[in-house]
Amino acid sequence: MAADTRNTLTGHPGVRGPYGPDADADTHAPRTAVPAPEPVPLPDAAGPRGVPDRLTAHGCWYPSADPGGDRAAFVCDRGGVPQLWTGPADALAGEGEARLLDSDPDPVKEVSWSPDGRWIAYTTAPGGGEHTRVLCVRPDGGGRRILAGAEPGSSAYLGRWRPDGTALAVTVAAPPDSPAAPPDGTGPAGASRPPGWTGRDGRAVLLGGPDGELAAYLVDPEGGSAPALLAVEYGAATLRVCDLDDDGRLALLRRGPRGRREALVVRQTDLRTTCVLPVADGDPWIGGFGPGGRTVWLRSDNGREYAALLAVALDADGAPVGTTVAAGRAECELEHLALGRDRRTAQLAWNVRGASELETVPLSGAVPAPGTAPAAVPAPAAGPSRPVPLPHEVVTRIAPAGPGGWLLALSGSRRRPGVWWLPRDGSPLRTAWSSRDEDAVPPPRPPVKPVPLRPVARDGLPLQGWYYRAPGRAPTEPAPCVIHLHGGPEEQERPVFNPLYHEILGRGLDVFAPDVRGSAGHGRTFTDADLGAGRFAAIDDVADCAAHAVAEGPADLSRLAVMGRSYGGYLTMAALVRHPDLFRTGVAVCGMSDFAAFFAGTEPWIAQSAVHKYGHPERDRELLRALSPMSRIDALRAPVLAVHGEHDTNVPPGESERFVRAARERGVPAELLTLRDEGHEFLRAENRRLFRRLTADWLERHLSPG
Incomplete structure (x- = not known):
C-alpha cells in the first residue's frame, strides 16, 4: 500500500504521495504551494427568525448538527435558491424556529457545523457557476466571512473540522495565474484570467501544468493563526480532507479521478503519506478514524465488485498493518458511511437496486498503549447490525446528532427531499421544517411511483431502469414516451421525486429512465x-x-x-x-x-478526471472524434x-x-x-x-x- 504515481496523467516524474516534482528531496516538503487562503469579512446576511415566504413544496438536504444534537444547519430552497438555514434537530420542535443564516443568492452546496459549536462552515457557488468558495458564519448569523476561494479564478472545497473545532480543512485549486503555477508554454505568464470557460486558451490542458495544483490547508476561522499546509497534489483531479484524528497526528484524504479514487493517510507533522488504498467513487466522504487514530474505516471497493466497509489497522506511525472487510454484501454496494461522534458507531447505507437500506453497526478496535506490538492489537471489526426502517426510498446523507442520535437526508419517489431525526434505537421522525409528504405537489394530481424494468442490451448485458406511467392511461394503451438519461456517466437513476x-x-x-452501462450502483464491471x-x-x-x-x-x-x-x-x-x-x-x-472542444474548454481538473472515462485528448484523438x-x-x-x-x-x-x-x-x-x-x-x-x-x-x- 505504498504511495504510487498512477493518477498522474501528464508525464511529470517524481510525484510522491501528496508531493509534486518540486518537492525537496530531503524533507519531501513542496517548494511551492497554492497560496494559503486569506479570510475575507462579509456583512451580516442573516434572515429574520421565522419562515419568510414559505413555499408549500420545498426541499431540505445536507444537514449537520451542533455538538449537542439540538439544532441542525441545512440547505433549503424554500426561498427559491438553495440557502443556509438552521432549525431544531428534534422532530417534535416547531417549524417557526427555523432561521435563514445567509440570504445571499449564491447557491449553497455543503454544510458543516464545528465540533465546538462556534461556527457553521459551508460552500457556495458564486453566480451559480462551477467555482466554489468556503464560508463560515456564527450560529446567530454574525461573523460571516470567506475562508477560502475568494481569489478570482480559484475554487475551494470543504473538508473536516479539527476535532476541537479550532481549524477547518479546506482544499484550494490554484487560479491559473497563481505564483505557485509558473507558465510552461500552456498559458501566458502572469495573465489574469477571470473565472469562466471563455478564458480558456482553446487547447486541451490537463493538470500538471499551470493549472495542476491542489492544496489542503487547516484554516483558523477566528484568524488567530496562519493556515497550516496539510497536503499538495500535482496532477490530481480531486483532493478532499475527509477526517482528522483526535490527536492531531493523522489526516485522511481522498484524491484521484473518477474510477481511480484513493484514500491517503498523511502524517500532519511532516506531511508524509503513510498509507494509500483504492476507494470507491460516489460520496466524497469515504470514512474516518477510529478512537486513537489506530483504525481507518473506509468505504472501498478495493479488490471487490461492490464497495464494502473496510477496516485498516495502523501502527503508531500511521502505516498499515492489516486490512479486513468489516461489512460487505455480495450484490449491492455500500453507498454512505457515517461515523458517530464517539467513533464507535456507524451508519451504513446500502444501495440495493437503486433504493437504500440503512443499518446501525457498533465498531470495535482497541486503542493500544504506547509500545504495544502490532501483533498484540485486536483486529478492528463491526458488530451485529440493527436495520433502520426508512420512510423514503433513498438516503442522500447521514450526520451524527448528539449522543447516539443522527440526522438523515432522505428522498422518495413521491416526496420532496427532507431531513429526518433518528434517535438512538428509534425510528426516523420528520423534522418540522422539512416539507410534508402530502405537500410534494399541488393537488389534484399526486406524484407517480415508478416500476422497475430490466432491459437486456444487444450484447447480453443486463440493464435496469424505472418506468413512470402517465396518469389516466389504460395499462396496455401505447403511449408517447421520453427516454431520460442521467449524467455522470457514473450517476444512477434512483426512485426519487423529479x-x-x-x-x-x-x-x-410516459417516462422511462434507464441505467445504461457506465452507471453506478451495479458493480465495478458495469x-x-x-x-x-x-x-x-x-x-x-x-x-x-x-x-x-x-x-x-x-x-x-x-x-x-x-x-x-x-x-x-x-x-x-x-x-x-x-x-x-x-x-x-x-x-x-x-x-x-465535440470531445476535442470539451477538453479544450472545460476546467482542467474536470478534464483530468474525464480522461479515464472518455480517452486522452491527444493519444485517443481519433476515438474521441468518432465518439x-x-x-x-x-x-x-x-x-x-x-x-x-x-x-x-x-x-x-x-x-x-x-x-x-x-x-x-x-x-x-x-x-x-x-x-x-x-x-x-x-x-x-x-x-x-x-x-x-x-x-x-x-x-x-x-x-x-x-
Missing part, C-alpha cells in the same frame, strides 16, 4: 463497461432501452423522444445521430457535442432542443451552441435555451420552472399524434 418527470407526465407522456470504445455500446444501450420500453412499457414506437443532462445530454445527441430514425425529437441539456456527435451531424433528422446554463464551466455552453448551429445549417429544426445565472446544475426556482415548462412544451408538441 419535478421534471412530474411535468412531463402531466402532459400525458461501471467500467463504457470505458474507451465501450462507449459505442453505451450509445446502443439507449436504443435497446427504447425497444424494451416499447415491448414492456408499453411505449409507442412511433412517438419516442430522448433527453438527458450532462453526460445524458451527450448520450442524447449521440443517440440522435447514431439512431436517427428511432426518436421523433430530443432534448440535450448541458451535453458535450463525438458532431462527427455524424449529417445523420441528424430529429428536431432538437438544447439547454445550457450560461456560467457552466464544466461543459461549456459552446457545446450546445455548436450542435444547434450545425443542425440549423442542415435544415433540422433546433432551438437553444440559455438559462441566466446558472452553471452546470440549475438551482434557481424561476429557471427550473422555465426549464421544465419549455421542455415539456417541446416534447408535447413533437410527440403529439400525427
Whole structure:
C-alpha cells in the first residue's frame, strides 16, 4: 500500500504521495504551494427568525448538527435558491424556529457545523457557476466571512473540522495565474484570467501544468493563526480532507479521478503519506478514524465488485498493518458511511437496486498503549447490525446528532427531499421544517411511483431502469414516451421525486429512465463497461432501452423522444445521430457535442478526471472524434432542443451552441435555451420552472399524434 504515481496523467516524474516534482528531496516538503487562503469579512446576511415566504413544496438536504444534537444547519430552497438555514434537530420542535443564516443568492452546496459549536462552515457557488468558495458564519448569523476561494479564478472545497473545532480543512485549486503555477508554454505568464470557460486558451490542458495544483490547508476561522499546509497534489483531479484524528497526528484524504479514487493517510507533522488504498467513487466522504487514530474505516471497493466497509489497522506511525472487510454484501454496494461522534458507531447505507437500506453497526478496535506490538492489537471489526426502517426510498446523507442520535437526508419517489431525526434505537421522525409528504405537489394530481424494468442490451448485458406511467392511461394503451438519461456517466437513476418527470407526465407522456452501462450502483464491471470504445455500446444501450420500453412499457414506437443532462445530454445527441430514425425529437441539456472542444474548454481538473472515462485528448484523438456527435451531424433528422446554463464551466455552453448551429445549417429544426445565472446544475426556482415548462412544451408538441 505504498504511495504510487498512477493518477498522474501528464508525464511529470517524481510525484510522491501528496508531493509534486518540486518537492525537496530531503524533507519531501513542496517548494511551492497554492497560496494559503486569506479570510475575507462579509456583512451580516442573516434572515429574520421565522419562515419568510414559505413555499408549500420545498426541499431540505445536507444537514449537520451542533455538538449537542439540538439544532441542525441545512440547505433549503424554500426561498427559491438553495440557502443556509438552521432549525431544531428534534422532530417534535416547531417549524417557526427555523432561521435563514445567509440570504445571499449564491447557491449553497455543503454544510458543516464545528465540533465546538462556534461556527457553521459551508460552500457556495458564486453566480451559480462551477467555482466554489468556503464560508463560515456564527450560529446567530454574525461573523460571516470567506475562508477560502475568494481569489478570482480559484475554487475551494470543504473538508473536516479539527476535532476541537479550532481549524477547518479546506482544499484550494490554484487560479491559473497563481505564483505557485509558473507558465510552461500552456498559458501566458502572469495573465489574469477571470473565472469562466471563455478564458480558456482553446487547447486541451490537463493538470500538471499551470493549472495542476491542489492544496489542503487547516484554516483558523477566528484568524488567530496562519493556515497550516496539510497536503499538495500535482496532477490530481480531486483532493478532499475527509477526517482528522483526535490527536492531531493523522489526516485522511481522498484524491484521484473518477474510477481511480484513493484514500491517503498523511502524517500532519511532516506531511508524509503513510498509507494509500483504492476507494470507491460516489460520496466524497469515504470514512474516518477510529478512537486513537489506530483504525481507518473506509468505504472501498478495493479488490471487490461492490464497495464494502473496510477496516485498516495502523501502527503508531500511521502505516498499515492489516486490512479486513468489516461489512460487505455480495450484490449491492455500500453507498454512505457515517461515523458517530464517539467513533464507535456507524451508519451504513446500502444501495440495493437503486433504493437504500440503512443499518446501525457498533465498531470495535482497541486503542493500544504506547509500545504495544502490532501483533498484540485486536483486529478492528463491526458488530451485529440493527436495520433502520426508512420512510423514503433513498438516503442522500447521514450526520451524527448528539449522543447516539443522527440526522438523515432522505428522498422518495413521491416526496420532496427532507431531513429526518433518528434517535438512538428509534425510528426516523420528520423534522418540522422539512416539507410534508402530502405537500410534494399541488393537488389534484399526486406524484407517480415508478416500476422497475430490466432491459437486456444487444450484447447480453443486463440493464435496469424505472418506468413512470402517465396518469389516466389504460395499462396496455401505447403511449408517447421520453427516454431520460442521467449524467455522470457514473450517476444512477434512483426512485426519487423529479419535478421534471412530474411535468412531463402531466402532459400525458410516459417516462422511462434507464441505467445504461457506465452507471453506478451495479458493480465495478458495469461501471467500467463504457470505458474507451465501450462507449459505442453505451450509445446502443439507449436504443435497446427504447425497444424494451416499447415491448414492456408499453411505449409507442412511433412517438419516442430522448433527453438527458450532462453526460445524458451527450448520450442524447449521440443517440440522435447514431439512431436517427428511432426518436421523433430530443432534448440535450448541458451535453458535450465535440470531445476535442470539451477538453479544450472545460476546467482542467474536470478534464483530468474525464480522461479515464472518455480517452486522452491527444493519444485517443481519433476515438474521441468518432465518439463525438458532431462527427455524424449529417445523420441528424430529429428536431432538437438544447439547454445550457450560461456560467457552466464544466461543459461549456459552446457545446450546445455548436450542435444547434450545425443542425440549423442542415435544415433540422433546433432551438437553444440559455438559462441566466446558472452553471452546470440549475438551482434557481424561476429557471427550473422555465426549464421544465419549455421542455415539456417541446416534447408535447413533437410527440403529439400525427
